Each structure stands twice: as structure tokens, then as C-alpha cells.
Amino acid sequence: MAVVIDRPTTWVPFKNPKQCDGCFAGCCTLPVETSAADLIRLGVLSEDEAAASLKKAFRRLHKEGIVRSFHPPTGLFILEQRHGRDCYYLHPKTRLCTVYDKRPEVCRMFPKIGPRPGFCPQKKNIP
Numbered sequence: 463m464a465v466v467i468d469r470p471t472t473w474v475p476f477k478n479p480k481q482c483d484g485c486f487a488g489c490c491t492l493p494v495e496t497s498a499a500d501l502i503r504l505g506v507l508s509e510d511e512a513a514a515s516l517k518k519a520f521r522r523l524h525k526e527g528i529v530r531s532f533h534p535p536t537g538l539f540i541l542e543q544r545h546g547r548d549c550y551y552l553h554p555k556t557r558l559c560t561v562y563d564k565r566p567e568v569c570r571m572f573p574k575i576g577p578r579p580g581f582c583p584q585k586k587n588i589p
């Protein structure tokens with residue numbers, strides 16, 4: 463069965479990080495939830511700005527094209543996606559994360575957490 467990103471029932475079991483070699487980084491085309499702590503680590507938000515007002519911080523980050531949305535009850539942001547899908551931090555040619563050491567917590571946890579824990583949308587070529 464062909465892998466379809468938006469249909470986790472088509473995803474493949476994730477058994478080994480070597481599966482990531484040559485993958486088009488489908489996991490980096492899913493919406494990325496980020497906390498204020500993630501954004502501070504990424505260097506796009508200061509601790510002072512976060513403490514003052516996350517709503518105000520969202521307005522600036524949205525204007526700068528870094529985040530797409532903010533959910534006040536949870537304090538979580540969604541990173542902007544380029545070309546409708548790619549994560550803001552995904553390199554379009556290498557298909558590698560440009561902020562790997564500082565990447566958000568959800569990226570570190572995937573695919574232990576995600577739409578289908580233990581599975582990923584692995585594909586060798588850009589669809």
C-alpha cells in the first residue's frame with residue numbers, strides 16, 4: 463500500500479533510525495506544535511517576551527511568518543509551513559532539519575508520539 467501522509471493507516475512501522483536515510487521527511491510536513499520553551503530554544507522568542515504576553519508574542523511571530531497559529535488555553539503554537547506543507551525549518555533541497563540541535567520537543571519524540579505512534583510516513587522520494 464502506498465504511503466499517504468494524511469492517512470496514518472498507510473504509514474510504515476518505525477523500527478530503526480536508518481529508515482530516515484534518504485526519506486523525503488514526511489514527518490516534517492505534519493503540523494508542528496511548539497511551546498514557548500521550544501521557541502525560546504530556537505532563538506525566536508525571548509524569556510521576557512514570553513513572560514509578558516504569549517498573545518502579543520504570537521502576533522509578532524505570525525507577522526514574521528514563523529508561526530501559523532496560537533492556542534491560548536494550551537499555550538501552544540503551530541509552526542508555519544512553507545509551500546503549504548514543509549515545516550518552516552525544513553531545508554527544501556536537502557530535506558534535512560536546519561535547526562536539528564534546537565528542534566521542538568515533539569520532533570524529538572516523533573514517532574513515539576504523533577498521529578499514529580510507532581509509525582511514520584516514510585517515502586524515499588518527494589511525492
Ligand code: SF4
Nearest residue numbers: 490549551552559569
Ligand atoms: S523543526 Fe526540524 S525536525 Fe521539527 S518538523 Fe521542522 S524540520 Fe522537522
